[in-house]
Amino acid sequence: MTNTVPHLTRRAVLLGGVSLVAACAPRGQITVLPALETADKVDVLVATNRAPVETRALFSGNRSTVTHYAEITVSVPPRHRTGEVEIHRRRADARKHFGITGAERLSDARAFGARVARRTLDLPAGQREAVVYVHGFNTNFPEALYRLGQMVHDFGVEGVPVLFSWPSGGEAGDYLYDRDSVLFARDSLEELLTQLDQSQVNRITLIGHSMGSQLIMETLRQRAIRRQGLWSKLTGVILVAPDIDVDLFTRQALEIGTLPQPFIVMTSDKDRALQLSEWVSSSRARLGTVTSSAAVAALPVTVIDTSSEADRFGGNHSTGLSSPAMIALIRGLRENEITESPLPGGGGGVALPAILSGNNPN
Template identity: 40%
Template sequence: MTRVFFVLTICLSVAACGPRGMVSLVQGVTPEAYDATVQRVFIASNRHLEQGSPEEALHQAFGDSRDPVVSYGRIDISIPPSHQPGQIEWPGNDRPDPAQHFVALSGERYASQLAFLRNLPRPGGRPDVVLFVHGFNVNNAEAVYRLAQIAHDYKTEDPVISFSWPSAGDPRGYVYDRDSVIFARDDLESLLLGLAHDKRRVLIIAHSMGSQLVMETLRQISISGKGRALTSIMGVALISPDIDEDVFLRQARRIEPFPEPFMIVVSRRDRALGLAALLTGTPSRLGSIDDPSRLAQLPIEIIDLSTIPGGDRAGHSTAFTAPEAIRLLRDLSTP
């Protein structure tokens, strides 16, 4: 047991040494001059937001701790012409250059959920939106840039929303993040109910621990007598879900109506979920299950990316970072 905790400590310490992504604001830039693509990302967040900056929603201080009040906004992200599928071209220590890097061009705060909903576009009159719920150890900049990358690489035409819940953004904050999932349930419920009232159709994509937040919230909506709102959900995809298998089954059986289609993306090469299993004292997590037969009674499609090459080193974000996986999942979602 001592050896296990020693290995975990080393892994977490190494992870903590790397530089973290930050939103880089570059104003006065014409994207056409660089042949860049602009991806608009809407944000609903219960992270604490420091006041006093004219571009508050663009600053890293947007969401390092919990806030009982939800903030709403948007950020326009410029994606460089040299972008490679699955990558986020961070500036790192270099000067942000829209010809080479992901950068933010502009942003806006909304005073209320109503103002936020009114500003969500309906391209071609379509009511569809994509709601992304990030996972463990993710700061606000990483959540926003990742969604911009996903929307671009998957060629999404519908507006995309990042529900940026208060992850500590620290690999040592696993327990803090699990508590933040509980903290965030009511606010995600409020957003989903608001979208349903606005007659939106919502595709939910959740990654890692964000899957736990989504399942808890859907269960909460169902058992509180608001299940009609779940009919606005046109699909759910749990990517590398960091959920105990027994807990997932209990959650799923209380959700009525159960969203369909419902997809779970798994991989036996997911090292991050291996560490999560050690931390929680379980053989595996839902996103790395070997035998999915226990889920057979649920209307769920399981996509196994274990043999897909490339992607991130931990094998935890293959669905977003491996070009072959992006092509596969994009083809599956095309009517």
């Protein structure tokens, strides 16, 4: 009993804290909106091992042993503010809120591959990139979908956006369920990356947020220890607020061997969600709160400290995806062919102002 009570207390505080961090935001839901001429459209390809449902949610938080595929058109509202995902609280308005204007479920991996091929061959050779987004803890399917739509719009992504959505329970109390779901999803993510590597795309960029970063690292490690080698077209990885124990990350990286480059880790010492995660883990440091490169100095990793920025809701857990300054940074790096050039600091910690050279759009 001596050990059980503190553990339960820690878990209760963690879940309560995460609930408070997210309390200000309405939860995402699939909303079918009229196709406004003034709204931008983002066609997102989806691979998921969430169980499908016959409702507007499309996919639930339950696990599926089969990977399901879809193509969904996300509508970005004309009144969109950079970095935000505008979700309606009561009545949806296509001028103000994210929604979808169309959705098609694809029958299997072959149909998905054909859609990737068609989308890729319609692009100029220099833009034939697949950008794969892996969301984090406490995220339902619509929230992951709209976040990728926001990123594509704000970051100026011109390639093929792909959402890999793993079965998060979508509730603050599902932390342990979500951690197990990450392990459950490794094979499906590996299959997706293999298919993209064999497709007509020229390069693949992986973006993971929070617990999604753990899924990315576990999948890369799994591929490496099978002695199959990483995918040749995987040319960049960005981990935003990674909810990974620092020692575990180091071990994963060593098992992987040669990390894709660039390999960017966005961190903040003001990330409330990760601070809570550290506390419930007996103060074990999370990678997403490490603002010095010392902890990962032996690895070819660029740490970008985003502590000077803040996200809309004050929890600072989505700063790398939502801060206008960070969006300007990533957009600028992408436009300067970051897949072919080392980032400033090459493996060391880089403060945000140093990269932006004082050019903060705020």
